[in-house]
Amino acid sequence: MASQHTLSREEAPPQWPLPPRIRPALADHQPGTLTAYLQAAPLDEVDIADPLWWETDTHWTFFKRLRDEAPIHFTALNKERHRGYWSVTRWADIMAVDTNHQVFSSDAHLGGITLFDMDSDFIMPMFIAMDQPKHDVQRKAVNPIVSGQNLADFEGLIRSRTQEVLDGLPRGEVFDWVDKVSIELTSRMLATLFDFPQEHRRKLTYWSDIATADPEVPGNLQKEERQAVLLGMLQEFMGLWNERVNDPEPKGDLISMLAHNPATRNMPPMEFMGNLVLLIVGGNDTTRNSITGGLYFLNKNPAEYAKLRANPELIEPMVSEIIRYQTPLAHMRRTALEDTILGGQHIRKGDKVIMWYVSGNRDERAIENPDAFIIDRPRARQHMSFGFGIHRCVGNRLAELQLKILWEEIVKRFDTIEVVAEPERVPSAFVKGYKSLMVRIPA
Amino acid sequence: MATITYVEFNGTEHAVQVADGVSLMEGALGNGVPGIDGDCGGNAACATCHVYIDPAWEAKTGEKSELECDMLDLADGLQDNSRLACQIKASADLDGLIVRMPATQH
Ligand code: HEM
Ligand code: FES
Numbered sequence: 001m002a003s004q005h006t007l008s009r010e011e012a013p014p015q016w017p018l019p020p021r022i023r024p025a026l027a028d029h030q031p032g033t034l035t036a037y038l039q040a041a042p043l044d045e046v047d048i049a050d051p052l053w054w055e056t057d058t059h060w061t062f063f064k065r066l067r068d069e070a071p072i073h074f075t076a077l078n079k080e081r082h083r084g085y086w087s088v089t090r091w092a093d094i095m096a097v098d099t100n101h102q103v104f105s106s107d108a109h110l111g112g113i114t115l116f117d118m119d120s121d122f123i124m125p126m127f128i129a130m131d132q133p134k135h136d137v138q139r140k141a142v143n144p145i146v147s148g149q150n151l152a153d154f155e156g157l158i159r160s161r162t163q164e165v166l167d168g169l170p171r172g173e174v175f176d177w178v179d180k181v182s183i184e185l186t187s188r189m190l191a192t193l194f195d196f197p198q199e200h201r202r203k204l205t206y207w208s209d210i211a212t213a214d215p216e217v218p219g220n221l222q223k224e225e226r227q228a229v230l231l232g233m234l235q236e237f238m239g240l241w242n243e244r245v246n247d248p249e250p251k252g253d254l255i256s257m258l259a260h261n262p263a264t265r266n267m268p269p270m271e272f273m274g275n276l277v278l279l280i281v282g283g284n285d286t287t288r289n290s291i292t293g294g295l296y297f298l299n300k301n302p303a304e305y306a307k308l309r310a311n312p313e314l315i316e317p318m319v320s321e322i323i324r325y326q327t328p329l330a331h332m333r334r335t336a337l338e339d340t341i342l343g344g345q346h347i348r349k350g351d352k353v354i355m356w357y358v359s360g361n362r363d364e365r366a367i368e369n370p371d372a373f374i375i376d377r378p379r380a381r382q383h384m385s386f387g388f389g390i391h392r393c394v395g396n397r398l399a400e401l402q403l404k405i406l407w408e409e410i411v412k413r414f415d416t417i418e419v420v421a422e423p424e425r426v427p428s429a430f431v432k433g434y435k436s437l438m439v440r441i442p443a
Numbered sequence: 444m445a446t447i448t449y450v451e452f453n454g455t456e457h458a459v460q461v462a463d464g465v466s467l468m469e470g471a472l473g474n475g476v477p478g479i480d481g482d483c484g485g486n487a488a489c490a491t492c493h494v495y496i497d498p499a500w501e502a503k504t505g506e507k508s509e510l511e512c513d514m515l516d517l518a519d520g521l522q523d524n525s526r527l528a529c530q531i532k533a534s535a536d537l538d539g540l541i542v543r544m545p546a547t548q549h
Binding site for chain 1: 480484487488489491513516517546547
């Protein structure tokens with residue numbers, strides 16, 4: 001049996017392309033077939049990081065089994081590709097890892113915060129992938145920008161942009177909600193926050209997609225192409241920084257704020273840019289997929305949709321429930337800095353530890369009736385989707401505000417928005433989301 | 444049992460009874476006091492139960508853990524008398540305690 005520990009980089013140096021992935025030999029990859037397989041397969045023979053399980057939305061069965069049978073579980077299958085990883089699947093164990101930043105590191109140089117290591121030859125420093133003390137200093141520089149108080153100033157602008165987008169939607173015909181609403185709103189919002197030219201706003205979406213895309217998925221950019229695109233992005237932002245750094249007074253946008261703040265204005269360019277990328281990616285895919293997920297869940301749960309129509313006051317708890325139910329980032333990863341015991345398992349220094357928020361958010365031990373979507377769930381805010389501990393999402397208030405305004409404006413305008421087909425999903429064990437969702441607003 | 448007075452940022456006061464051993468975060472949520480969110484359920488892991496302790500009471504509210512210090516350090520509106528309400532448990536000693544809230548929880 002393979003050893004129950006992560007291979008070091010010496011034992012498994014980065015290679016490209018990756019060796020072929022071992023997949024179950026099945027007649028087809030229909031959701032029914034895959035779910036039946038996950039129900040019965042030996043736990044050691046499943047690599048849940050395989051995009052297959054995410055594209056088909058079939059991972060649930062496996063996580064339920066892990067929570068019940070092996071809450072701290074090591075995966076060696078396909079070790080040549082990912083070096084092996086521990087899956088942490090229960091709420092309480094995830095909380096224990098997330099709050100123990102002394103032992104569980106986010107450092108990019110150890111591989112960073114996702115299951116697949118950051119490219120060691122292309123590290124963009126950003127505080128999400130740093131440990132103390134540097135993390136704290138940089139986070140504090142960005143933090144005020146997305147604080148509740150600062151966001152109050154953005155509220156009017158977010159609302160008018162949202163109204164414009166909703167008023168422009170077609171009636172009585174089928175269209176893609178992801179493209180026309182989720183991407184449109186998040187890209188306009190990002191362009192507003194950065195004071196990035198609105199006419200080029202889809203570039204922000206493009207960069208965000210490139211930054212998180214799995215180079216292996218057919219059709220996605222190869223590693224070198226991807227790095228070139230990201231460098232181009234850095235250049236463009238550098239231009240904006242240079243234009244604004246010499247303004248006598250900072251304007252209200254994020255770039256001006258960073259360029260004028262004594263704590264950030266002397267950041268090395270790559271580092272400043274790394275943090276911008278973090279804001280672009282952090283604020284983009286996650287909110288986008290919550291916008292799509294919310295509409296999909298309401299359609300799947302007509303009684304909840306009726307509750308919402310009868311009582312728009314429920315929008316606030318509903319926003320939290322949408323974010324829990326979607327879990328836009330399925331996991332975050334840490335690297336153990338020393339040997340430790342977690343849930344009775346021996347974690348060795350250097351091991352990869354994956355906190356599966358998507359599983360913690362469905363843990364029956366912590367959340368009542370977790371598989372149900374309930375818009376007026378008591379204590380709806382108590383979900384894991386924003387993580388916990390020192391890296392807890394700094395943009396959470398902004399995300400909540402965007403979703404709240406969106407739903408306020410939707411219920412004012414449309415009695416119903418019908419989902420006409422199952423969504424097409426993103427093949428990723430990290431960004432849990434949708435490529436498209438076809439809908440129709442009755443004429 | 445302790446009577447705790449929660450003061451919202453806008454000055455609104457809420458005096459409520461909190462049973463011994465129950466945290467001041469739970470005391471707020473359980474009594475419908477607005478302004479404290481408690482997103483992590485009381486693990487000092489979200490800092491959405493940030494409050495200011497009336498300085499006269501600081502000694503009675505106990506020591507901060509390392510995690511509480513780390514989380515407070517990143518919170519908006521940090522002051523010397525900042526605490527996470529989930530890390531303070533009500534007891535007769537705290538009867539009459541006044542806690543104030545920051546402008547927002549973040
Ligand atoms: C529903 C929407 C969102 C979800 C689910 C989400 C999720 C997360 C999670 C799970 C983390 C924790 C990372 C870790 O522990 O390693 C995080 C961190 C972060 N998020 Fe978000 N996020 C969302 C929206 C946003 C927005 C709108 C922004 C920016 C404007 C943003 C910016 C960040 C940043 C900068 C960090 C790093 C914090 C740190 O390392 O201290 N996020 N987010
Ligand atoms: S409830 Fe999360 S820190 Fe107190």
